[in-house]
Amino acid sequence: MKQVKQTVKQLRRSPYQALAAALAMTLTFFVSSIFVILIIGGQIVLNYIEQRPQVIAFFKDDTKETRINEIVSDVKSTGLAKEVKYVSKEEALQIYRERNKDDPLLLESVTADFLPASIDISVNKASDINKITEFVKQKPEIDKVITPENLVEELIKWTQTIRLGGIVFVSTLVAISFLIIVMVVGMRIALRREEIAIMNLVGATKWYISRPFFIEGALYGIVGATIATFFVYAIILFYSPNIQQFLGPIRIFPINPLFFLYLWLAELIVAILVGTVGAAIALVRYLRV
Amino acid sequence: MIQFESVTKKYASHLALEDINLKIEKGEFVFIVGASGAGKSTLLKLITREILPTSGKILFNGEDITKIPNNKIPILRRKIGTVFQDFKLLLSRTIFENVAVPLEVLGYKDADIEREVSQILEKVGILEKANDFPTQLAGGEIQRTAIARAIISKPEVLLADEPTGDLDPKNSLSVVGLLDKISQETKTTVLMATHNAHVVNEFKKRVVVLQKGKIVKDEKEGRYETG
Numbered sequence: 001m002k003q004v005k006q007t008v009k010q011l012r013r014s015p016y017q018a019l020a021a022a023l024a025m026t027l028t029f030f031v032s033s034i035f036v037i038l039i040i041g042g043q044i045v046l047n048y049i050e051q052r053p054q055v056i057a058f059f060k061d062d063t064k065e066t067r068i069n070e071i072v073s074d075v076k077s078t079g080l081a082k083e084v085k086y087v088s089k090e091e092a093l094q095i096y097r098e099r100n101k102d103d104p105l106l107l108e109s110v111t112a113d114f115l116p117a118s119i120d121i122s123v124n125k126a127s128d129i130n131k132i133t134e135f136v137k138q139k140p141e142i143d144k145v146i147t148p149e150n151l152v153e154e155l156i157k158w159t160q161t162i163r164l165g166g167i168v169f170v171s172t173l174v175a176i177s178f179l180i181i182v183m184v185v186g187m188r189i190a191l192r193r194e195e196i197a198i199m200n201l202v203g204a205t206k207w208y209i210s211r212p213f214f215i216e217g218a219l220y221g222i223v224g225a226t227i228a229t230f231f232v233y234a235i236i237l238f239y240s241p242n243i244q245q246f247l248g249p250i251r252i253f254p255i256n257p258l259f260f261l262y263l264w265l266a267e268l269i270v271a272i273l274v275g276t277v278g279a280a281i282a283l284v285r286y287l288r289v
Numbered sequence: 290m291i292q293f294e295s296v297t298k299k300y301a302s303h304l305a306l307e308d309i310n311l312k313i314e315k316g317e318f319v320f321i322v323g324a325s326g327a328g329k330s331t332l333l334k335l336i337t338r339e340i341l342p343t344s345g346k347i348l349f350n351g352e353d354i355t356k357i358p359n360n361k362i363p364i365l366r367r368k369i370g371t372v373f374q375d376f377k378l379l380l381s382r383t384i385f386e387n388v389a390v391p392l393e394v395l396g397y398k399d400a401d402i403e404r405e406v407s408q409i410l411e412k413v414g415i416l417e418k419a420n421d422f423p424t425q426l427a428g429g430e431i432q433r434t435a436i437a438r439a440i441i442s443k444p445e446v447l448l449a450d451e452p453t454g455d456l457d458p459k460n461s462l463s464v465v466g467l468l469d470k471i472s473q474e475t476k477t478t479v480l481m482a483t484h485n486a487h488v489v490n491e492f493k494k495r496v497v498v499l500q501k502g503k504i505v506k507d508e509k510e511g512r513y514e515t516g
Binding site for chain 1: 339369399
């Protein structure tokens with residue numbers, strides 16, 4: 001604790017270098033947090049879309065119930081469908097009412113006869129969407145087929161791009177932070193050269209001399225990761241109603257505060273590692289004991 | 290206590306010390322004298338393991354310190370206090386803080402540091418200067434601070450490299466008098482490198498004279514003739 005206090009005292013003697021190092025760390029971990037949230041959020045959206053029916057086939061009005069059952073069985077027998085759900089005209093009306101419950105004008109004149117019966121099909125693999133679409137289109141009782149087309153594939157591509165971009169961008173920032181730590185700690189070693197020489201002569205061990213610099217590196221990491229997580233938490237908290245409105249039925253918010261605690265702890269470990277390894281490189285490079 | 294056995298030290302083409310054989314007993318006060326470049330500082334640096342000899346052995350309490358691994362050097366240095374001509378005080382720290390450095394290194398608690406530093410500052414006569422900075426002190430007081438720092442951890446050996454170099458004759462005698470007092474009271478072995486004949490001749494101690502890296506004279510209650 002005494003050495004932590006002494007290190008903080010040393011930092012206050014040249015605050016601009018300390019500020020530069022802490023800011024670099026903050027920026028790195030702020031961007032990292034944003035990417036982590038984007039990647040996890042993207043995965044939640046992807047999971048949601050994958051679980052939704054990917055093919056919806058609407059029946060012509062005069063299709064008999066028995067024929068519908070036959071078509072459902074035919075679709076199931078292809079082995080491509082994970083789930084086939086029949087939605088009758090009445091159920092379609094219920095869904096319509098639920099979705100438009102806040103708009104009485106839209107509810108007024110609509111009855112079950114206006115809405116077609118349909119089957120909602122979920123596929124096992126996104127690549128089977130086209131096959132199953134072609135299969136149901138061949139049935140003369142089918143009026144119209146809608147599919148989200150390549151939405152899932154697009155989303156997969158996007159999440160992969162975000163992940164790859166995140167790794168490259170964050171790695172670059174980590175490397176920059178690392179170099180700044182090496183430079184700042186190196187400058188501090190140079191500033192304290194005389195003191196280090198005296199410590200060395202009075203019998204200080206290499207570890208005793210090096211310890212304040214390791215503490216300094218770790219402090220930059222702790223400050224950076226903590227400020228970054230706090231800002232991300234505040235921003236998410238502030239914008240969550242808007243983002244949730246944009247996402248519609250995909251429930252992401254409210255994010256469990258424990259998530260931010262784990263994010264902070266994970267970033268803390270990485271940040272302390274970056275800080276101390278940076279300090280170690282500076283010590284190897286500049287400390288001649 | 291300290292024994293040099295056939296020690297030679299070469300710096301590139303320059304021969305700093307040649308075939309030095311010297312034995313110093315515990316509690317002895319020894320002046321190492323000679324002109325500039327005679328090898329006095331080299332001799333002291335060999336004892337603190339700042340440098341290694343080109344050949345020969347240096348025994349400290351029977352252990353050859355030329356063979357000790359680097360991680361054991363701090364243990365050796367804790368047994369040695371050093372006073373420098375240029376004082377080597379930290380200008381950004383107070384006198385108290387400067388003297389406290391060796392105790393901090395040894396991991397003393399704050400209360401113990403407070404007590405020990407106050408006692409030693411009183412002993413060297415600068416307790417009232419404890420909160421001053423080195424730049425606020427006179428030469429003699431600064432050297433007393435350096436002595437206080439060198440002896441606070443109760444070393445077995447005290448090395449003083451030209452401690453009177455920047456002092457006037459009165460302060461020089463006073464500083465060496467202090468070293469002598471410490472040596473007698475605590476049985477600390479003192480090795481003082483100097484070319485100040487006045488001081489050497491005043492104290493009548495063992496005198497080892499170096500000339501061009503060789504011991505040319507070693508006398509108990511010796512004198513240093515510069516002419």
